[in-house]
Amino acid sequence: MLLRALMVMLYLLHCLRQRVKPWLFFQLNADYFNETKGIFSKLDIDRFIPATWRLNQFRDTGIEQPESFPVFVKPEWGQNSVGIRRAGSQVQLDQIRAQRPAGNVPYLIQEAASGSREFEVYIIPGDMEEDFSVLSVTEAINLSGEKLPVNSINNRETRYWDMTGELSEEQQQTLWQNLRSVGKFRMARFGIRANSLDELMSGHFHIFEINLFLPMPLVLLSDNVSLARKISIMNNVTARLAYVTGTVPETGSRKSVFFRKLKVHRENRAAVTKSPVHEGA
Template sequence: MIVRTLLVLGFIWHALRQRVKPWLFFQLNADYFNDSKGLYSKLDMDQSIPRRWRLQQSLDTDGTKPEQYPVFLKPEWGQNSAGVIRIDNEIQLEAARANRAQDSVPYLIQEGAQGKREFEVFVICSPDSKKCLRTLSVTQVLNTSNDAHPVNGIYNSETFYLDKTHELNRKQADQLALHLSQAGPFRMARYGIRADSIEALVQGEFKIFEINLFLPMPLVLLSKNLGTFEKLRLIGQLTGQLAQVTGEIPEARKRKSIFFRKLFYLNRLNFKKLPAKTEEEMVL
């Protein structure tokens, strides 16, 4: 994908220009990497979300009975909506469980968020500085189907994106960033959110269905309402900021082996093809 290539090359160029070691990029959110599991656990992230914004979520076991449908089954770690399934009733739930490989990664079951609109909010932050927020973009996720709860993702041909950042003034952007910072002082993150409107988003009336910390693509770069020149400008801005934030990681902090462990884990993601009506996302 051209956007990904430009992001990688842009980051390396800015890192070298700022005399930052490019490989330290993988340490941006290392504090939240689960060493024992070898991944950024969605269950760990779930516990960091303030209760008023958190959806009910747990490991999916045969004894788990949802209070209402739809619910979503998803691997404890995955990318680009891999393995995510929407479940509308008990029959579908039992079928999905029966069809799941015995040696597959652990699956979670999550209640469906009721907000009318889906947003992806991308944030770059310097938690060690007085002015934390460096950038914030708000992207609305839409779907060409009539499905009220699709599983959206960059590889879903029915999914498309619109940049909504311009609909927030500086004060509103800061307010939204303040809300999201309560989930943790992440240096880079993309939040999957359901809310009824932009105004509800700013007021903190939303539910977070996902926090992505490992290579989260700024989905604003896929927006249909942005031209090529604007996207190139944003790539330069975002990669420059990521290099700056990477350079701010304390030298004394213990480094974690994340990249190669994630590659190993990717090889285990051998999901069966299950009928899915599709909701959510991840990655650079």
């Protein structure tokens, strides 16, 4: 919470210095916002992922069944893994469906990725389309011993470890070139599973999540990054975000992203609270 508050303060300061309107921040990825649903739809964004990196995912109507298990049942939109549960069998999936309270929150079923390691890649593009200004690779490590845990900042068993320094400039550029092919995001955090850093670099991975709304660079939570370094990273990230915000056209229609997302987030939270059993994601 303190990190987020400091990031907001630094962002506002950089906006003031650069004479940028900070409320335009919520328009950064508005091109991908589904106004009909009032969300950044996981199904919409899924279509941009190349087939080789995409996981099978479909709307959970209770009729269509997965071809294999385990699978993850998740809200069509959510933050910090709220409401995500893992089903290892048809019996568990049926239990999850039965426990889910009635409401307007749509759920998806996503196949589990085969990669043994989980990486969170945060990116902000550079001035030139072929380059990046910010890129960090953070590994999510779960201490529970589970094979396919639901990692998040709310999971007490999840730890983060900065891996960016393990990559050469050339490798970072290769990763950027791969991820920029997914979409022209002004900022994004990719959730990726791969068996190793080498496989991540060679394009042998699966993308299980793309966060386009308020994504935090999880390097800021890494155990192997000093406080002084975290503050330096925050300053660099917020300065760049202020700059990118200044590139949002001031003319044309605006999408009501913030308040509609806030409404859906509250609905998701309420649905999880009402559920008799939910994973501590």
